[in-house]
Amino acid sequence: MPVSRASFPPLSALFGVALLLGGQAQATENGAPTTPAGVYDFGAGMSPPPTPFGTLGLRTAYYSTNVQKDRDGDKVANAFSLDVLSIGVAYIRMTEQQLFGARYGFAIAQPFFQMDARLKVDTPFGPLRLEKRVFRQADTQITPLILQWDISRNLFINTRLQIQAPTGDYDKSRLISPGLNHWTISPALNATWLSDDGFEVSSSQQLDFNTRNHATDYRSGTEYRHEFSVGQHVGPWTLGLGGYYYQQISDDDAPNLETGNRVRVMAVGPALSFFKPGLPPVWLHAYKEFGAENRTEGYNVALRVAYSF
Secondary structure (H helix, E strand, C coil): CCCHHHHCCCCCCCCCCCCCCCCCCCCCHHHCCCCCCCCCCCCCCCCCCCCCCCEEEEEEEEEEEEEEECCCCCECCCEEEEEEEEEEEEEEEEEEEEECCEEEEEEEEEEEEEEEEEEEEEECCEEEEEEEEEEEECCEEEEEEEEEEECCCCEEEEEEEEEEECCCCCCCCCCCCCCCCCCEEEEEEEEEEECCCCEEEEEEEEEEEECCECCCCEECCCEEEEEEEEEEEECCEEEEEEEEEEEECCCCECCCCCCCCCCEEEEEEEEEEECCCCCCCEEEEEEEEEEEECCEEEEEEEEEEEEEC
């Protein structure tokens, strides 16, 4: 059974959340995580098999929050809410070519966001209410390097280099924007271990190195993300828990920025996947965030499917 699971095609990151909520003290620029969290769960260390035409994937995700935390983890008084529905498509092509003893592949992903934000700020002249809804293209993610090692029937490892290009819709004066207006380079290391009786542990670790947003003269610090899942295979199903730990590990750089402005958040929740030869594999999870600092705290639900041709 573990050998057949190597055909799981986990997809590149397909969505992100840009929380551009006007003048709030946030980590990274306006509290926006540069690349999405909650992408990898079961089968993170496995890539699609080499096929004549590659693998297509679809990911839809919903993020909702009405809680914003300051640098001490306390709730910010200003009332706001944000809902983001993302729809993304990805193409992955794994080949038979070998590099460093691994199969070589590449990928590209394009997300689109429907974002609905509402913000109320108390002022000496009464509350200021801001609202904005957009449906636009977000930043394109290009992965020119995927290396897949199938170490044994129980252990699978891959490494990826992702480049996020500032192709998304962006307006610095708007309450929300799907695009971030800067480049990001993201190396990642993913692994999956399967016991002979079907118990799985998967892990994904990634760093985001950001360039400067020249429209605002703001450069977000380096971000670290660890995603994980543990579960049991029961027939074609895998049932268990997943989540992520997201931490900014270097300070932001911007004019008149008084603190390092670093972000942190954790999330955990149920996760499941379905895989049966001849049918598209499916992944579903629902995570609740907690322990946030300098950013929002909400819910993350995601569904993805893939098919190799």
